[in-house]
Amino acid sequence: MQYPNTHPNDATQMTQSLSNQEFQDGDPESILEVRDLDVIFDMDRGESRVLDGVSFDVHRDEMLGIVGESGSGKSMFASALLNAVVDPGRAGGEVIYDDPDAGPVDVLSLSEDQLESFRWEEVAMVFQGAMSSFNPTMKIDEHFEETIQAHGKPMDERMAHARDLLADLYLDPDRVLGSYPHELSGGMKQRALIALSLVLDPEVLVMDEPTAALDLLMQRSIMNLLDTLQAEYDLTIVFITHDLPLVAGLADRLAVMYAFEFVEYGPSEAVIRDAAHPYTRALLKSVPSVDAALEDMNPIEGESPDPVDTPAGCSYHPRCPLADEQCVAEDPDYHDVGEGRGAACFHWERSSEAVDYELGVDPVVPDEPSRAAHGDEETVISLEDLEVHFDQSGFIDRLFDQDATVRAVDGVDLEIAENEVVALVGESGCGKTTLGKTAIGLQEPTVGTVRYRGHDVWEAKRGEGEIDHDRIRRALQIVHQDPGSSLNPTRTVRTSLAAPLKRWRPDLNSSDRETVVHNLLERVGMKPAEDYALRFPHQLSGGEKQRVVLLRALLMSPDLILADEAVSALDVSLRVEMMELMLSLQELFDTSYLFISHDFANARYLAEKSGGRIGIMYLGNLVEIGPAEEIIHDPKHPYTKVLRWATPPLDPDAAREARETEPPIREIDIPDPTDPPSGCPFHTRCPEAREVCREREPELMGSEGEASLAACFREDDDHAYWESDPIVEESTLENTS
Amino acid sequence: MSEYLGRARKGVAAAFGFLAGFDYYWRKIGHAFVTLISVTTITFVLFRLMPGNPAQAMRAQFEAQLEGSGQAADPEILDQMVQVHTGFDPSQPIYMQYFEYVRDIVLYQDFGQSIQYGDPVFDILFRAMPWSVFISVYGLALGYSTNILLGAAMAYKEGSRFDGTMTVVATFLNSIPYYVGALLFLAFFAHDLGWFPSGGRYDTSIEAGLNPAFMASIVHHGALPIMSSFIVGFGGGALAMRGNSVRILGADYLRVARLRGIGSVRIATRYVARNAILPLYTQMMIGIAAVFSSSVVLEYIFTYPGVGWYTFDAINMRDYPLLMGSFLFFTIVTLVGILLAEFTYGIVDPRAGSGGENESY
């Protein structure tokens, strides 16, 4: 790429003009040098400074992980690297790109034409919300072709490269290139997008939450692929995420963003092991992970700052336990806290005393058996041999006997006792939500029965049972993933919460109701309650809305609440807080939870803390279920092991180990649910599969001295499985083309 | 081997998909057919049972005519006359009449005979049709292209003065009924300014044929009706197009396309226009029917003898056979518009027909 000489600086001038920076300038290691970068939006409320004087270097051929809470400015940083800040935002400062052929250039002062060739040829980007990064009316190959054409590159050569890239990402190039975007699954689309971003062989790839919308397993698989791609194509990757454990094990360096600037950076392992900035430490503490001790997980108090009105001095001081007058008055510079590390904090030396966290402690398995094992609690809901089918075939399909039925739930037995927490985990489309909805009587089973305290729910619904259906309906409640849509936007918090009370507690008068509502609001931390009670949903944050929805469900004094991905939409640092709340309210209201999550770490938190169980679902089947500790620390079913592998540990040693192990799975993509595999549903992906798994379907079975059950022949030492031949076929993970 | 099987299975599945796709089309055609039959039936029944029974009225009319010319009103002759005109015999039971009516239409394209012109209804409508199609199609084409261009331009300049002004203009034009527009056009351009003729389809003094003068006179005569049916298709569409384009201009894929360096012409056509038109497409196709039905009033205002003009005339003159015929004509146009929209939607939107893929289980 050729740049006309627009940039006034040559390397020496640059060094001088920036010599007051504490970075080594003109560092041969750096490919991108960011200096005093501001991004400003003019808003009605005032000037919104969404990046505030950021100076930072990206090293050549590294994988840099950028983490931070939602709204901290991560995406702004990413866009600024390509001079692609959305209108009407303005980027100021310098972003120096050290072009290997043409020398350094300032990206922010390139002309439109220069930018056009700079982007994608030098620095490419995968956006947040990338699911919709393809034009829905164009096939995938057209996207590749138009890109190559727009940059005037040789078509055949580049298309051949595109095919290689797709194959590297375990996709079938012919199939993918010939498809429209909607014909691909989310994971496939995402991988196709990565291939598209690499088709012109850029030096740097910026990825903004590229995997946030995907299942954990897909996320991890893609992360592993990135690692390979990076080595193969000499890439520098900037990986942005709010999910610390996801990048912790893979990134070479980490940079933590808080309030529109980086508060700490350094080699990944060093930062994770002993973070210097109080915020990083608090963040590490607040993230639900599979390996940290439960009592160590704590939410960060307070709220992240508003870009229009960022606190003076250190922007973290309102939430920092170490803050003193100096922090309020002065903005801290980076302090050298170790080799290649920096932290913007005056008192970083004392941070480890103030905020204490530990990694990867082996939890002490509690002596007392979990509540589920007590067996003296009455069963609230029992599901027997449950099947739910969705028929998607049309008239002609049926005529030709073509079965397009999806068996969303395919033979599940489950009992939930009083005060129990059962967490269901599985990939998307595995039937978690359907099973949950069937359990609380919102979905009629195709086969099997749902009983509430021994009464058939659907008989009652038809008015044939002995029990009043209203009672069942009240006893089984639901909290959705998206709190916004389940609250009536025209009702205040008080009206929303008083409605169930009015209905179920006719003995209370309106001032009693008000007192109840206020007490509850205070209890869930929405203080002052008088103020919150009068707010409308749009005046609440996501976490607050979710609390109101939870309270509303609890006010029905139900026996069971289905919490469907109830914390997934919340920011990582708020999830622990919300789950804590759910547990404390559980004791208050005496209710059971059926908690659905695609995230092992969340399920673990809730289930382990309450001594509950975790159930693993795969293609409509419950493949393993048992006490949380056992499932987490000693998974038996090969699929549980895969999920467990996909949930990255925070501890750097464990993370490295996980990174080095190959994914324990033969195929990345889930089979078509309308055409599920014969025998054991997992045999197409199971690394342990043998011929017998193709023919016979395993039942849930337990082994000696263990409380958990797994549907795998390997649990049975005398099974024909052990004599059977392993399934050998060309695995997609090793060979695609 | 397993790959081979897999491919074979895919092939079979594709074949099924193909057939199933046709199933969809056949079903739609079936629906249209059922609608057509129902409309025919309802027209027929209304025609027979309306208060003051039109068939009866027609009979009385003939009676008066005959008496006026001094002939004796023989009931049989009257029945016969009614039958010639309407295609059914009033002395027969109603279901037989209905059967014969439909049979005549389907087998012989015989819609009966116009009372006032004495010609077969089919011939009259068939001759008038090209003229209606002429003004409607041009009006529509003009209306839709203006909508699309204007809507897209407003979206590109979102928030500018141009955008604001045009929004007001489009809203205003949208709220003017087309016949008011037509009357204003007539008053200004035809009567006051005399730029355009106030009626007729072409200059009768010019020899009809493929000569430039005749063509020019057709355009000259058609201009005002076309302008007026343009109003029918215009207005709301531009605002809808604007809304869609604004949405697409903010879409992720557009941002990515810009970063990939895709040229602005390609972005405007292949990305913005294509995706913004999609949601309007069905509505636009159905709009064909609206334009044709507006021709009843428009052609009357401009004394433009197309199907619409004959329809209006038939209402005035109580020419029931002609009225029924044109009623059927409009029904068929509407149904064809809808069918066309449904059938071609799959071509313009690749996602059509694969609705349930983002269901969560």
Ligand SMILES: Nc1ncnc2c1ncn2[C@@H]1O[C@H](COP(=O)(O)OP(=O)(O)OP(=O)(O)O)[C@@H](O)[C@H]1O
């Ligand atoms: N178009 C815009 N106009 C004004 N302010 C904006 C705009 N886009 C984002 N912001 C603000 O900029 C700040 C930083 O946003 P940014 O998108 O970079 O956050 P983020 O760290 O990527 O968060 P997330 O994890 O939720 O993606 C936020 O306060 C946000 O409200």
Ligand code: SF4
């Ligand atoms: S500078 Fe002060 S307020 Fe900021 S993080 Fe350090 S101790 Fe806390």
Ligand code: SF4
């Ligand atoms: S039964 Fe076979 S295929 Fe299924 S999980 Fe066990 S080993 Fe794997």
Ligand SMILES: [Mg+2]
């Ligand atoms: Mg972001």
